Amino acid sequence: MDRKKFIKSVGLAAAGVFAAPYILPTGRLFAASGARKVNHVVFLLYAGGVRNLESVHMVDGNLMPNLLSGNAAISNDIVNSIDPLPPSVLGQPLQNFGTLFKEFRYKEGPTGHYNGHTVALTGNYVDVDLNIKESPRKPTIFEYYRKHNSPQQTALNSWWVANTLGPYPALNYSSDVNYGAKYGANFMAPTSLISPAGFDVLGNPRNFTSNELGAMYNIRDFSDQTFRKSFVDGSAGVTNTDNEANLLQQFISQSYADAQSGLYNDPWSAGSSMNNDMYNVFFAEKIIQQFKPELLVVNMQDVDVAHFNFSSYANNLRKADYAAAHLWSVIQATPGMANDTVLIIAPEHGRNLNTNTSIDGNGRLALDHTAPVDLITGDQTAREIFCMVLGPPSVVKQGQVINTLYGESIEIAPMIANLLGFDTNIPGGKLKPYNLCEMGAAFI
Amino acid sequence: MISTLLSCSKEKDVIYDVNAVNVDDNSIDKSRSKTTSEFISIAYADLFGTTISQSDLLKLNTVYTAFGDKKLIEDRIIKNFLNNSNVNVPVAYDVDTSAFVNAAYKKFYNRSANAFELYYVKEQIRLNANLQPIVLYYGLMTSDEYRYY
16 A cells, blocks of 8 residues: 555544534534433433333322323322322423333343343343342443543543442442443442431541641652552542542532531421432432533332332332422423433333232232243233433424333443443444434434 | 481581561551451541440441442541541650651551651651641551551
């Protein structure tokens, strides 16, 4: 190849790789590897195993009036178990702001909570050998985002907000050697951290002056250089820059101060109806207002009381519905995220058609979620879920309802990657290709 | 027969002309990171001279798990310890700064400071009035070496 030909071919290749930067309507500039549809995605894992029968099919009435259109009355035998909630914060049901997939599916693998969370966050089904004491083996959507988004973003832009501890803290990054903690999301379990017990041990730190901090950094940096082994390379979890760690410290301090001053006692005027799920979403909203993350995943799991008490399941389903609407209203009231955010709402899995033997005070039998992994035998209803995609009218089809079998759990991760414009940077074979995702039907 | 001969050979007395040396472990080749409970318990013992209560250990383990950036949360744990009225931190340096620094290294790193470390830290103490003992403790306890044993 002569020099002229070489330059020409390199130039063409470069043109293919480095498409010109473009400016979104919001004024932000991106190096265009994939076109961004929005600058923020919030994914609400809803809400601990929800059966389509009680949600989108409304067999006990409309238990989710903030999400779903319809005035079907709640069944007489359980209506007295439904706690009062404040009026909706929205003028119309959420489904009007986007697309509802009524027959979404969790197609493969065990229908356990950690399995369901892992599938949703990694975009890959898991098998029965999933270890709940370890991070997922395949990269999470947080790692794909932080590694492949251009320009690369810090952990302050990606959050995993869990309503409980147990195995869930492990979901902010995987054990994949090419990804891992370096690309992980900030994780917080707010109701454990911003709690009376948390305040007891973290709420009263010594405040050092900037001069004292300067002196301290001299000593610490000197020690770290001498030691030549970094804790962050080991098991220190996700790492924030010093400046961002300071912002996070201030956020935690402010949260304790607000809690101490009573601001968190009844933040939604829901009284004793405020449950753990609602508090978790409330704190996710605080993170949204403070940091305006590009990617935030928050979960709810209180409906899992369905294992023992069907009526409480219905009650918590309605609370989750209220929390989802509240979350959307805060997104739309947050400058920088309003009209530039897609909210995805989907349960991690469903629940069985057949009841177990636990009976509640209303005579209702309880529900487990145990679909056999052979996909054939037994009760497969726990694979039936819904998915709602909400966003600006220029991005998401408004008021669309898809009643047929459409979309599956492993499409959510590639969908997020596509929305934020980095799907084409992810190596092939790791996620279901976006163009094969039926969820794409939600978008303009 | 050969082995018998060898076993019977007289051992020679050999005297090496060297000075007596301190055999403290001066190594910084620590490879094992402390577990969460170890980190919290050891930090508490180092600062309060007593064992942490089970209820406080449980609370600290919970909040430790509830946040993803472990360096950040450890920093906050140490700052809360240092703000406790019962904390055992000298308010001023001893006249013998070398002894103080060495004692701090032994307390937190389980080894003596080497000559370079001793020189550097003493110079920082001499030159920077902001480096009070509590600030020195804070720096050493949030360093990478304190996280290992």
